[in-house]
Amino acid sequence: MCGAKRMSPLERFLDTFLNPRVIGKYWPDILDGLIVTLELAIAVVVTGILVGLALACLRAVGIRAANIAIVCFADILRSLPPLVLILLIYFGFPNIGIVLSGPMVVYVVLSLVLAAFAEEIFWAGITSVDKGQWEAARSTGLGFAQTLGYVVLPQAVRLTLPPLANRAIAITKMTALGTVIGVPEILYQATTAQSFSGNASPLTLGALAYLALFLPFVVLARWLETRFAWRKA
C-alpha cells in the first residue's frame, strides 16, 4: 500500500494490523496452519498423557531400578528447554543417520516433555490417596492392578485434572516452536505471509487462530480449577 493519501493514526493501525486485502489473500494459509497445529496438538496431548500415566503406574509398582530411571527421565525433561531438544534432534541426529521430519521432531519432543510433567502430576495424585485405601482394597481380594485401576486412580485423577489441563495447554502451545524448523503450523504460515505481504496482518490473524484454538481450553481449565481445588485448605 503506498501512502498516496494521508491516513489517520487509526486508519494506519488498521491498515497495518487488520488489512482486509492481506487477510483476504492469506487466511487460507493460516487455516492450513491451524489444521497442522491442531493435529500436532491432539497427537502430543494423547501420547504425552498416556505415556505419563503409564510411567506413574509403573512407578507405583515400586521396582527400584525402574523408579530411578523414571525420576531421571522426568527431571531431565522438566529441566531442559524444549527448543534445545528440538534443535538437537532436528539438526544433530541426521549426522548419525537418524533423519526425522520437522513435525515428527516437534511431536516426539513435546510428547516426551508432556509425559514427564504428566508422570509427576499423576504420581503426586497417586501418593495423595490415603494408604488405608490401598490396604482396604487389597484386603477385599483385589489385585495390585485392580486396586490401582479401580480404587486409587479414579480418586487420584480427580485431583490431577486442573494441573494436568494447565500443563497440557502450556506444552501444546509450544507447537509454535515448530516454526523454527519449518513446520507449516500457524506461526510459520503467519510469518511467511507477513514477509510476502510486507504487512503485519497475517500475524494478527495467526494470534487470533491461537486464541480460537486455545482460549476455550484455558477457560475450561479455569473452571476445572474452581471445581476441583488441588489442595484442600
Next chain:
Amino acid sequence: MNQILDQFLNFQVMGAAFPTLMAGLLTTAEICVVVILLGLAGGLGVALGSLHSSRWVRWPSIVLVDFFRAIPPLVLLIFVYSGLPFAGIRLSPFAAVVIAFLLNNSAYYGEVYRAGILSIGKGQFEAARSTGLTRAQTMLYVVLPQAVRNVLPDLLSNTVEVVKLTSLASVVSLGELLYAADMARSVTYNASPVVMAAAVYLVILWPLVRLVSRFERRLSL
C-alpha cells in the same frame, strides 16, 4: 558409537565453543533477572486486579490473563519483534524479549499469586482490618506473606519455566545461551555445542526441579 561421540560429545569442538557459550550464559542470566523480577511484580498487580472488589477491574484482569495464557509466548515475541516495526515501533531484541515475556509471565505468576491469596481464610482479612490496619496494610503485612509462603513451590516451578523460556530469545537473534550454541553448531557442523548448552541448563535447573518436587511432596502430606 565413535561417530555418535564425535557428533555429540566432541570435546575439541566443545572447548572451542566454550567462551562463546559462557558469554551466552551471561546474557541468559541478564534476561532472567530482568524478566523474573518484572514478572513477579507484574503478576502481583494482575493478581490484585483479578481479585479486586470492582468488577470493572476484576473482569479485564481475568480476560487479560486468559488471553496471554492462550497465546504461545513465541507468537507474542515475534509479534512484538517483527510486527510492531510495521507500526513504526522498532525494538531491540532485548527490549522485545522483555516486553513479550513480561506480558506472558505476568499472566502466569498472577495466577499463582491469586491461588495463594485465595488460600488465606477470610477471617485473616477481617481480623487484620478490625485491628485498624488499612486494606493495603492488611494485604501487605498479613495476607501476602502467608499467601506467598503457601504457593512457594508454584512460584519456583513457574520461575523454572521462565528460565527455560528465555531460550526462545534465540529466535530473535538475541545472543543468549542457546543462540550461542546454535551458532557454534552451524559453524562447526557438529551438535556438541548444543549438547553442552543442554548440560548447562541441566546443571542450573535440575536442582530447582528437584526442590519443587520435594516441596510438593511435603505439602501434600
